[in-house]
Amino acid sequence: MSIAPRVVVVHRATELDELLARHGTRGQVEFFLRSRGRDLAEVEARHSSLQQALSTITAAVPVDWRQGRVERADLDRFLFGPEDVVVVVGQDGLVANVAKYLDDQPVIGIDTDPARNPGVLVRHRPEAVGDLLRSAGPQDLLTMVEAASDDGQRLRALNEVFVGPASHQTARYTLEAEGRREAQASSGLVVATGTGATGWCRSLWLEHHSRLALPGPTDPGLAWFVREAWPSPATGTTYTEGLLEAAGLALRVESERMVVFGDGIETDRLELTWGQSLTVTRSEHHLHLVA
Structure with missing residues (x-):
């Protein structure tokens, strides 16, 4: 009996997550950002964009497939399997961070912020994940x-x-x-x-x-x-x-x-x-x- 594929979603903690871990409350985060000429709304918008993308990807995984999730900080402790399909959500650099831990598993790069990312390695939008999982499509073999x-x-x-x-x-x-x-x-x-x-x-x-x-x-x-x-x-x-x-x-x-x-x-x-x-x-x- 073959093992069902597992979709492993890789992402990194958002700037809002990191700021809340450091400052404790939303109010303190807002004060910190304002004191440096920045707007909390911008940080919250990028956080919401990532969360929405993660929800869209999770919903698109076939019901008979397994799922996993790992943050960038935990990659060196995560064990990828040969049957995994890796979905990297974020910037091009995150794909590079993941690559060193893989053994030729297919990788789908998802761009949540095309206005800021070049999209060289994160080439797809979250809405495309369902079709990409079902028909993997052609792959570029990067040295x-x-x-x-x-x-x-x-x-x-x-x-x-x-x-x-x-x-x-x-x-x-x-x-x-x-x-x-x-x-x-x-x-x-x-x-x-x-x-x-x-x-x-x-x-x-x-x-x-x-x-x-x-x-x-x-x-x-x-x-x-x-x-x-x-x-x-x-x-x-x-x-x-x-x-x-x-x-x-x-x-x-x-x-x-x-x-x-x-x-x-x-x-x-x-x-x-x-x-x-x-x-x-x-x-x-x-x-x-x-x-």
Whole structure:
């Protein structure tokens, strides 16, 4: 007997939820916002929009399917199953936050505020969920990046992986990619997919005045950039960007401590110490985003 699919709705706490948790009452929230030149009505409207979207999605799930719900803050403790269909409600960034915890389950991105969101990954409105669940439709397979340390730690990301000191100051390491090798001291490096090429990666690309052709979301290649490389008698600055195709990037730590995290979630990270090695490659997994 096959298990009925489960719809897992992912969202994040609204700004109103966070303000109430901090200040306790609606009156205190209103006073806090007013003292900073903001209007409570705007915050309440976005909260209501999300709640309405969640209600619409819940009502659209077929009666014989199972349902689950998880907030962004609890993603690293939630167990997704192979039969899940994941409905992400909110901003594009929330899709990236979810992707690292999935194993190729289909994802439907729902935009509750098209006036504020670009809608690159959250492509649908809440009213479309019923039809999308019944006929999944075509999916875009978006490339992901994966980091693996020599002691078995692994981490995946949709946009990019950061490798560097937790303080974002300076770390020493030896970098090897595409047959080239260089000892460096820098504030870290970023390895990005085509999806991430419009975010942090693009900012680094502009700062480098780079002529690299950044990959697209479904392209297999990865782009990498070193941040603020420092020249010294023992460290160089001649190899600070590149594109990775079949091969990956290898790094050996020569500082007391470095961290690795994906898509801006610093609390869910790998930690490396002196002498450890890390490889960063294209992941075998993709984000299966319903088109």
